[in-house]
Amino acid sequence: MSEQTRDYVLGEHPELPAPDQRSGFVKWAMENLFSSIGNSVVTIVGLYILYLVIPPFIQWAIIDSVVLGAESRRECQAINPDGACWAFIYRRWDQFVYGFYPAPERWRVNLSFVFVAIIIAIALVEKLRAIKGAIWVALALVAACAILIVGGMFGLDRVPTNKFGGFMLTLIIGLTGIFASLPIGIVLALSRLSSLPIFSIFATIFIEFIRGVPLITLLFIASTLLSYFLPPGTNFDLLVRVLIMVTLFSAAYLAEVIRGGLAAIPRGQYEAADALGLSYWKSMRLIILPQALKISIPGIVSSFIGLFKDTTLVLIIGLLDPLGIGQAAIADVKWIALSNELYVFIALFFFVFCFSMSRYSLYLERKLHTGHKR
Amino acid sequence: MSEDFAIKINQMHKWYGDFHVLRDINLEVKKGEIIVVCGPSGSGKSTLIRCINRLEEHQQGDIIVDGIELTNDVKKIDEVRREVGMCFQHFNLFPHLTILENCTLAPIWVRGTPKAEAEEIAMGFLEKVKIPEQAAKYPGQLSGGQQQRVAIARSLCMKPRIMLFDEPTSALDPEMIKEVLDVMTDLANEGMTMICVTHEMGFAKQVADRVIFMDAGQIIEENVPTEFFDNPQNERTKLFLSQILH
Numbered sequence: 016m017s018e019q020t021r022d023y024v025l026g027e028h029p030e031l032p033a034p035d036q037r038s039g040f041v042k043w044a045m046e047n048l049f050s051s052i053g054n055s056v057v058t059i060v061g062l063y064i065l066y067l068v069i070p071p072f073i074q075w076a077i078i079d080s081v082v083l084g085a086e087s088r089r090e091c092q093a094i095n096p097d098g099a100c101w102a103f104i105y106r107r108w109d110q111f112v113y114g115f116y117p118a119p120e121r122w123r124v125n126l127s128f129v130f131v132a133i134i135i136a137i138a139l140v141e142k143l144r145a146i147k148g149a150i151w152v153a154l155a156l157v158a159a160c161a162i163l164i165v166g167g168m169f170g171l172d173r174v175p176t177n178k179f180g181g182f183m184l185t186l187i188i189g190l191t192g193i194f195a196s197l198p199i200g201i202v203l204a205l206s207r208l209s210s211l212p213i214f215s216i217f218a219t220i221f222i223e224f225i226r227g228v229p230l231i232t233l234l235f236i237a238s239t240l241l242s243y244f245l246p247p248g249t250n251f252d253l254l255v256r257v258l259i260m261v262t263l264f265s266a267a268y269l270a271e272v273i274r275g276g277l278a279a280i281p282r283g284q285y286e287a288a289d290a291l292g293l294s295y296w297k298s299m300r301l302i303i304l305p306q307a308l309k310i311s312i313p314g315i316v317s318s319f320i321g322l323f324k325d326t327t328l329v330l331i332i333g334l335l336d337p338l339g340i341g342q343a344a345i346a347d348v349k350w351i352a353l354s355n356e357l358y359v360f361i362a363l364f365f366f367v368f369c370f371s372m373s374r375y376s377l378y379l380e381r382k383l384h385t386g387h388k389r
Numbered sequence: 390m391s392e393d394f395a396i397k398i399n400q401m402h403k404w405y406g407d408f409h410v411l412r413d414i415n416l417e418v419k420k421g422e423i424i425v426v427c428g429p430s431g432s433g434k435s436t437l438i439r440c441i442n443r444l445e446e447h448q449q450g451d452i453i454v455d456g457i458e459l460t461n462d463v464k465k466i467d468e469v470r471r472e473v474g475m476c477f478q479h480f481n482l483f484p485h486l487t488i489l490e491n492c493t494l495a496p497i498w499v500r501g502t503p504k505a506e507a508e509e510i511a512m513g514f515l516e517k518v519k520i521p522e523q524a525a526k527y528p529g530q531l532s533g534g535q536q537q538r539v540a541i542a543r544s545l546c547m548k549p550r551i552m553l554f555d556e557p558t559s560a561l562d563p564e565m566i567k568e569v570l571d572v573m574t575d576l577a578n579e580g581m582t583m584i585c586v587t588h589e590m591g592f593a594k595q596v597a598d599r600v601i602f603m604d605a606g607q608i609i610e611e612n613v614p615t616e617f618f619d620n621p622q623n624e625r626t627k628l629f630l631s632q633i634l635h
Contacts, residue, residue: 286444287481291495291547292470301494305485383485 075099076359087349103350104360110344111360114180114335120172124183127160131190134160138194139375157194176254180335182364187254188336189323189368192261196322197315199262200269201308205299207274218270225267231328233260238332257329265322272318276311277303309383316376320369337361394453395420395551395582396441401450403433403440410436411447412606420550423577424584425593425614428603429629434586437603438553441584442473455550471499474544478556480536482528488515488539489524492546500547507546514542518572534565538572545576552576554585590634594618602626 048058079098082105085091091100104111113121137143137153144150164187167173179187206218225233237256245251280303288298308315330339341357344350396418403411411433418424426434439445440452443459443466452459454469483491492511496502502510515521518538520531528536537557544552554573558566570592577583577596587593593600593614600617602610602625610617610626618634621627 281481283477283479283481284483287475287477287483289444290442290470290473290475290477291543292467292499293495294467297498301498302483306483309485 088351088353099356099359100350100353101356101360103344103353103356107340107344107350110340111181111337113183114340115178116174116180116183117172117178120166120174123163123166123171127163128186130156130160130163131186176252177334179254181337181340184329184334184336185323185326188258188261188326188329191258192265192322192326193319195258195262196265196269199266200273201304203266203270204273204277207270208277222267222270225264226271230261230264230325231331233264234328234332236260253332254334257332257334261322261326264325265318268318268321269315272311272314273307275314276307276309279310280306309380312376312380312383316372320372323368323372324365337364393419395422395455396584397451397453398441399451399453401440401447401452403436403445403447403449410606411440414450414608416601416608418551418582418584420582421580422582422598423596424599424601425597426584426586426601426603427588427590427593427629427633428609432603433606434603435555438475438555438584438586441551441553442470442475444475471547472549473551473553474547474549475553476537476540476544476555476557478559480528480533480540480560482536482540482543484528487525487527488520488531491528491539492543495543496546511542511546514545515539517545517575518542519568532565533561534568537561537565537569541569541572541576551582551584554583554587556586556588558587558589588633590618602629604629 049055075097076099079095080101081091081094081098082101085094085100085102086106088100088103091098091102109118109121113124116124134153134156137149162168163171164179164183165174165176203218203222206214207222209215209218234257237260238253241251241256284302284306285298288302293301327336327338329336330342333339335343338361341361345353345357394417396416398414398416401411401414402409414437426437428434436445440447440459441454447459455472457465457469459466459469482488483494486494489508489511492514493502493504493507496507496510497504512521512524515524518541520535520538520542523531523535523539528539531539541552541557557573558569561569566589570589573583573585573592574596585592585597597614599611600614601608602617602621602623604625610621610623612622617626618630621630
């Protein structure tokens with residue numbers, strides 16, 4: 016809010032015109048796009064660039080594109096050589112979603128998607144969360160998803176985890192990481208601030224080690240080094256190792272974000288909680304953490320978005336996430352070198368998820384705002 | 390250790406690092422007694438009452454509150470804190486909870502009172518401090534005076550036997566001071582044991598049983614209000630009173 020200061024002789028305040036009463040788009044555009052010559056130039060150049068980029072993209076991606084009726088890249092080009100060949104995605108859709116999960120068993124994954132939707136609804140919608148026992152339903156559904164997807168009990172065939180792939184794998188790694196790392200991150204943040212050296216030293220070393228090492232290195236440790244440390248013959252599933260590493264990695268970052276939130280809580284809040292006789296854990300749970308987590312929401316969601324995108328790194332240790340599936344697909348002679356379509360499609364998938372998370376965080380911040388802080 | 394004493398402090402010393410903030414404090418507070426503590430800033434008044442519910446730790450001497458000696462024993466500290474209510478200069482209400490939730494939180498989670506009962510009790514005390522209509526609002530939507538009255542109600546919901554007030558009106562606009570003092574006066578008239586750090590000398594004259602003057606970490610003078618104000622003994626007290634009562 017920059018207010019212009021005007022020079023005028025004392026006692027001779029100039030008669031200023033009344034503030035602009037126009038409203039709506041014109042006013043908005045005048046204030047935001049054309050408020051000065053420089054801004055107007057930037058606006059016009061920006062609009063021109065958009066004009067250069069967007070129409071051709073729409074022409075390629077929608078108007079000229081081929082979705083049905085093509086079995087190979089050649090057939091796509093026969094129908095329309097200038098458009099995107101979405102037939103490639105369409106024909107390979109199942110692989111993008113399920114990886115190499117056996118076709119007759121895919122209903123198990125679909126059912127799990129439904130369960131995950133319910134779990135997310137419970138986690139996000141306050142009315143559902145308030146229902147008694149909702150948290151146990153959510154935990155039961157988590158277990159149900161794990162049993163459904165992995166199998167090996169209740170008459171379900173066991174599906175080896177190296178058959179997992181595609182978006183299903185992204186969601187398994189991303190959601191496990193998100194839901195498991197938050198509680199671990201909170202505990203780490205509290206430990207780091209603990210007055211007991213045992214906790215604070217351990218937490219500090221852990222956090223600094225994990226943050227000091229690239230995720231890809233941790234994934235390599237998970238995939239290769241770890242088997243040297245484990246006793247011979249133990250078969251510790253690669254996916255489980257990856258899940259653990261991703262969770263710990265994310266937890267270390269979250270811990271620092273949450274520590275920032277904790278530091279912002281005034282000392283009076285701790286004192287008021289103490290004076291009322293609340294124990295450490297109760298005052299943390301009821302007073303301090305609800306406020307600290309609220310402050311930390313933007314940072315926490317940033318971490319989650321980063322984690323979700325980092326799941327693509329598992330490609331390097333041989334897990335077939337959508338990028339892995341896609342790279343195999345464009346190596347197929349039938350669909351050779353359709354990399355534009357592939358990456359646009361995967362980008363869209365990630366954008367939808369990450370953008371939803373970011374919008375949800377804004378909504379949450381607004382909802383939790385309870386007036387002035389004191 | 391007589392049972393008549395709500396609080397008994399015996400040769401108590403406290404240091405902040407090298408700084409000797411409280412020196413040889415001896416104080417006995419009878420049940421139902423109203424004590425006003427005054428003195429220049431930095432004299433240790435706040436630190437003294439914060440030692441009584443162990444927000445600050447003392448290094449030497451004994452503090453016995455309601456028959457319980459304050460040591461490092463966390464259980465005993467919690468026991469004392471359940472019986473001792475405290476109001477702060479900056480209210481320290483919980484901004485993420487409504488007024489009613491602020492008041493019911495400790496009874497529910499510390500005393501194990503059922504929610505419906507805790508809410509009934511809380512509404513009773515909110516009526517007593519004359520703001521039952523604000524119960525559903527958040528602290529940020531209330532004025533300073535209203536917030537301080539909520540803070541008093543919040544403490545009272547724990548049914549404390551002793552109330553500590555740490556400069557409860559110092560952060561308030563003048564016209565709001567009276568509404569808070571009125572609530573405190575009512576409380577005093579009902580027989581609550583109270584220790585108030587305050588500069589409201591009118592309040593001290595009206596309700597205090599004893600006034601204590603502190604300077605440089607020591608209790609310099611202690612007397613009934615009439616004697617304290619009309620006939621101060623110590624030079625430092627005289628100077629302080631001349632500055633505060635124009």
